[in-house]
Amino acid sequence: MIPRTRNPEPVLITCTALLFAAAVYAVFFHAPAERVMGLVQKIFYFHLSCALVAFLSFTTACISGVAYLVSRDLKWDVLGAAAVEIGLVFTTLVLATGMLWGRPVWNAWWTWDPRLTTSLILWFIFAAYFILRAAVEKRQQRAAYCAVMAIAGFVDVPIVFLSARLWRSIHPVVIRADGVNMAPPMLTALLVSLAAFAALWGVLLRRRVRILAMAEQIRILEHRLDREPAQARRARY
Amino acid sequence: MNSTFFLIAAYLAIWAGIFGYLLVTGRHQQRLARRLEMLEERISRTEAGQ
Amino acid sequence: MRSAWLVIRKDLRAELRRPQAMIAMLFFGFLLLVILDVAVPAGTEITPETGAGILWVAITFSSVLGLGRSFDREKENHCLEGLLLSPLSPEGLFGAKMAVNCIFMGLAELAILPLFFILYGDAFLRSLPALALVLLLANSGFAATGTLFAAITAGADRNEALLPMLFFPLVMPLIAMAVRATGMIFAGAPLPEYSSWLQVMAAFTLIFTGLGFLVSRHIFRD
Amino acid sequence: MAADDYLEVSGLCKEYEGCRALRDLSFRLARGDFLTLFGPNGAGKSTLLRIIATLTAPDSGRVRVDGADLEDGSEEFRKRLGFISHHALLYDQMSALENLVFSASLYGVADPGARAEELLAQVDLQLHRHRLAGTFSRGMRQRLSIARALVNDPDLLLLDEPFTGLDRQAALLLGELLLVLKERRRTIIMVTHDLDRGLAMASRVGILAGGRLAFLEPRHRIDAAAFAGLYLATINGETS
Structure with missing residues (x-):
């Protein structure tokens, strides 16, 4: 049965909230403003943290895809779907913050910066993951197909990044903000926000997996309910 | 400086994203939990009724 | 291996008799070449990059149509199960279908290229041998990914648009590299200059061919 | 065991x-x-x-x-192995003979042509050997799919x-x-x-x-x- 006692979650949520408070403090008060770009550079901390969460999610999706294909255990499929969903949400945030950060610095909403392009293509791949998930009825077939999609998507990342970098090598190489060496307080701010987002990722993944498992349980119960009355009736006659 | 506008916009975007997602999943979880309890109760009633 | 060759021969003979895939690919390829002419300012000589972009958009979209048809014949009367029941291994089936797709795309390109040179100026004609290498690499990359996801789409319910949605995001880097390399070839650059792009394309093809062979056992068996 | x-x-x-x-x-x-x-x-x-x-x-x-x-x-x-199910497992765009020869060679039968002819005789379809399977009547399709399933003379059917x-x-x-x-x-x-x-x-x-x-x-x-x-x-x- 699904453990519906929620005791671990509040503890996790409070600890994540604390980490977030520390991160906000570190980013806004502890870390100095960056000389060249000024305040706007502070977007970078959470921008990179979102990217970390997205990367963690897609790695989990790939690993659970391989695990499903090997073990054929549907719990891996549930974990994979939860991970991809979180990954998609945070990739959207990465793109949003990337553009909002790029606009003032390079006065263009979108630059074909290799990392941003990779995030964009990743966004399409894992959006396609959900389109595929909606197109297949049988659970085991859907799980196998989605596992392959998650693996293919993850395997594609290095190639996308490599080709985006090669693609750009024609354009003049723009000085990249994070290339600037980080003053120690900046580094601590970055590390704290990375930790906060990693904790957040843990909470979201746990919750999403429980929700998907609950939905599956409901489907099974409904299925049994549809059959139950028929058998009950026959037994009586 | 207009660049602080973008800083604020970016942070709003992140908070909106995170809290929005937490809110949606939280409400979704409650709805499913209620539905699960209702179903289990109906199952136990039909099994008892048999 | 021998039975994989049988499947290839069967598909080629059936295609010869009723060329469903080839007609779709050629028709769409020609159509795109003509439509894309709109993107070129009238009367000016097009730059190598634009030419490469137009060529590859036409090739990619026509390939997707061909790839979408790869399992159509197997879906009639559930013939796929007939193949899975036979000693032919799922890997063999994947390899056979990939080879068939490669051949079909090659044939389609043989027809699309002349029209491209007619429409967009045959100044690029001298770069044919180098172009053939890029085409070969891109074809095998498309075939590997396309066959894998055509098999998946064949399993999912009838949804015409499913394959392009799964296929294009994944092959985006391959298309980008092909366009970049072709642009340089059209501009007359020697091989060493664009060899790094070819290496990335080769890496893509190897990775996805390997992935296709590894997972085919799981895709064909429900 | x-x-x-x-x-x-x-x-x-x-x-x-x-x-x-x-x-x-x-x-x-x-x-x-x-x-x-x-x-x-x-x-x-x-x-x-x-x-x-x-x-x-x-x-x-x-x-x-x-x-x-x-x-x-x-x-x-x-x-x-032989398997007869509700699906005919036949290629409609190939003739009866081609279907059987393809299956026979897929199973590595010694002489696919002869085996195909023999099966067509058994299921009384020799007259229609060159007709496309898609044009067959229901009864003829059933007999052809039975022939196809027995092409490798299975040990387990x-x-x-x-x-x-x-x-x-x-x-x-x-x-x-x-x-x-x-x-x-x-x-x-x-x-x-x-x-x-x-x-x-x-x-x-x-x-x-x-x-x-x-x-x-x-x-x-x-x-x-x-x-x-x-x-x-x-x-x-x-x-x-």
Whole structure:
């Protein structure tokens, strides 16, 4: 049965909230403003943290895809779907913050910066993951197909990044903000926000997996309910 | 400086994203939990009724 | 291996008799070449990059149509199960279908290229041998990914648009590299200059061919 | 596993969308056995055949044929397998002869052309050898799909409700072919609703209900007349 006692979650949520408070403090008060770009550079901390969460999610999706294909255990499929969903949400945030950060610095909403392009293509791949998930009825077939999609998507990342970098090598190489060496307080701010987002990722993944498992349980119960009355009736006659 | 506008916009975007997602999943979880309890109760009633 | 060759021969003979895939690919390829002419300012000589972009958009979209048809014949009367029941291994089936797709795309390109040179100026004609290498690499990359996801789409319910949605995001880097390399070839650059792009394309093809062979056992068996 | 066991199925479980199609199913067959399985729809009969034919992966349990486990590679086994199901498994755009030659060469038959001609003769379709399978009438398609399934002269033949929807000629033909295979001591598993035909040819009779093998007895211990009543009782008993 699904453990519906929620005791671990509040503890996790409070600890994540604390980490977030520390991160906000570190980013806004502890870390100095960056000389060249000024305040706007502070977007970078959470921008990179979102990217970390997205990367963690897609790695989990790939690993659970391989695990499903090997073990054929549907719990891996549930974990994979939860991970991809979180990954998609945070990739959207990465793109949003990337553009909002790029606009003032390079006065263009979108630059074909290799990392941003990779995030964009990743966004399409894992959006396609959900389109595929909606197109297949049988659970085991859907799980196998989605596992392959998650693996293919993850395997594609290095190639996308490599080709985006090669693609750009024609354009003049723009000085990249994070290339600037980080003053120690900046580094601590970055590390704290990375930790906060990693904790957040843990909470979201746990919750999403429980929700998907609950939905599956409901489907099974409904299925049994549809059959139950028929058998009950026959037994009586 | 207009660049602080973008800083604020970016942070709003992140908070909106995170809290929005937490809110949606939280409400979704409650709805499913209620539905699960209702179903289990109906199952136990039909099994008892048999 | 021998039975994989049988499947290839069967598909080629059936295609010869009723060329469903080839007609779709050629028709769409020609159509795109003509439509894309709109993107070129009238009367000016097009730059190598634009030419490469137009060529590859036409090739990619026509390939997707061909790839979408790869399992159509197997879906009639559930013939796929007939193949899975036979000693032919799922890997063999994947390899056979990939080879068939490669051949079909090659044939389609043989027809699309002349029209491209007619429409967009045959100044690029001298770069044919180098172009053939890029085409070969891109074809095998498309075939590997396309066959894998055509098999998946064949399993999912009838949804015409499913394959392009799964296929294009994944092959985006391959298309980008092909366009970049072709642009340089059209501009007359020697091989060493664009060899790094070819290496990335080769890496893509190897990775996805390997992935296709590894997972085919799981895709064909429900 | 006794020496003469040809097929051993042990602990097969399979669950589809929450309902359990097979629940820990186990049985053994000696070479040359003709097992008929009866059972209501949704009892897991087709699932069992598809698992033995390696078309579907079981959630748990094992299938061993001739001492070899199917999980460790079933290419050799599939060479000796025949499967007749509701699907014709024919390519509509290929002629009857081409379909059979393709299947024969796929199974590595010595002389595919001769084998195809021989099969066409057996199913009385020689006159239509060059006609496309898509243009065949229902009866002719059924006879051609029977020929296709027997192209590799299988050691193990699986039949999934073969007689439903067959016209008279195809049914007679299938009956004869099954008798021939029985005489050649081939192992056959037939799933059907047709009580009298199923009982007539079987050497062992089983009833599958609710994913479990509720009944499995040699044919000589079964009284044909009483079997219908027994069958209904088992089904009701099993699934309530």
